[in-house]
Amino acid sequence: MDAAVESTAESGSVLGKTRLILEAFGLDDEDLGLSELARRTGLAKASVHRLSQELVRWGFLERRHGKYRLGMRLFEIGQRVPRQRILRDLARPFMEDLLQATGQTVHLAVADGLEVLYLEKVSGHRQVSRPSRVAGRMPLHCTATGKALLAFGPGGLFEEVVAAPLARTTPRTTVAPGLLEQELKRARDLGYAVEYEQARIGYMSVAVPLAGATGATVAALSVTGPVAPARTERFAGLLNTAGRQVTGLLSVRDV
Incomplete structure (x- = not known):
């Protein structure tokens, strides 16, 4: 059928x-x-x-x-969904630490189809325009969390994403499959994914993958704030530390 x-x-x-x-x-x-x-x-x-x-x-x-x-x-x-509840409960304390350390919005997301689905978000009083929401969605190819999930997730996911024309969320969104593939290779080399104004003009995001008990990527953790490339490595370092800690906890949980 x-x-x-x-x-x-x-x-x-x-x-x-x-x-x-x-x-x-x-x-x-x-x-x-x-x-x-x-x-x-x-x-x-x-x-x-x-x-x-x-x-x-x-x-x-x-x-x-x-x-x-x-x-x-x-x-x-909805609060009883095991994967959402386990991921959120384990990651939330580290997300709050990241908020305190960076002062920027922190997201926890998973891949659902060809989109990022936000499971949790922590942010301060200053919100970005058109703020993201828990249970909100964005295309995988234009967000840092999505790029992390594509770079470190199953290879077939990338092929599914580029099988159809890539939507241009902002003028800076990567819509050429070859360029997206290069961005994902760079993310694998660095251990983290970055996007500058590809999801929202004036803002950047850095994201790291989170692995489960089998070693497969199950989610991504990101920091989003106003564009400031000089802060990329700092955000990445903080995220990598938090990511290792969350992954350590996830390694003994079935998600």
Whole structure:
């Protein structure tokens, strides 16, 4: 079954329709009305209404002022995901140390498909414009965490990423496969990945890989702040120290 047929078949099932409703909510959405949910899902308004009422009863959605929002039950279940919980709990103290040492935002991320998925973030009072969010996503090829995951992860992941045209997030984003491959080789030589203004103009990131019990890369840890190339090696040194400590703890945990 090809992807298009499979997607159509899935959306025709009750579970498929439920998934479409829950995934219709973006990070910036608080409340969505019935008509907007129907538009985003492509489902009949009557089906959306019936399923949404069930989701409200289960606590997966909440209803407020005639509109729907994601419910706390989803948050509760999400906190039980083993990989997210183990990685976050082990890395969080070291992320706080990095925040204290650098004064910059620290991210913990994993690869999910062809994107970076942020599991945790610590930052000070001064936020960057268009700030990242826990559970937010970015393309693998334009972030330092993504480059670390590509450089030190399975070789097949790079081939998947460059199989389609690379999206240009900023004017400085690397979109040529050959140049991206060179950046990943340099990251492997240095032991860390760097990006300057490829994800957000005015900001840079440095990231290191985190390995699990088998030695395979399972996540990446980064520091993000205003562009200042002179601080790259300092950030890398601090990240490498934290990364070794987190990897040591992960080596005895199954993630």
